[in-house]
Amino acid sequence: MTAADPIFLALCGDLATLTERYRVPGLSPFREFAVAGGLLSYGASLFDIYHDVGVYTGRILNGENPADLPVQQVTRIKLVLNTKAARALALAIPLTLRARADEVIEQSKLCDYRGAMRIAPSSRITSPLR
Secondary structure (H helix, E strand, O other): OOOOOOOHHHHHEEEEHHHHHHHOOOOEOOHHHHHHOOOOOEEHHHHHHHHHHHHHHHHHHHOOOHHHHHOOOOOEEEEEEEEEHHHOOOOOOOOHHHHOOOEEEOOOOOEEEOOOOOOOOOOOOOOOOO
């Protein structure tokens, strides 16, 4: 189980790979972990959180006094199951849990927020202007 920390979000692909390699069920509050191959995630959607922040900021920029605005709190929690990871761990997901899930992932996808910046040690960086 991982905490709701940006480090774990940035390393979701690596953590999912480790849970698969060592055959340990992995749980995270980030949907991206389950997408990367972890067993499940249960937590607030980052997309929803950032959307709410944008709406709140828009209200302030439109002239509302920040002191008059209510404190915002997460109200939507999502359960995401990865059936491929469950099969790899020989776990049977009950149909009731599967039906309750907000999203069921059948196939893992690549998840690495550093992917565009990750360069293999043997790679050379070349300028496109040369």
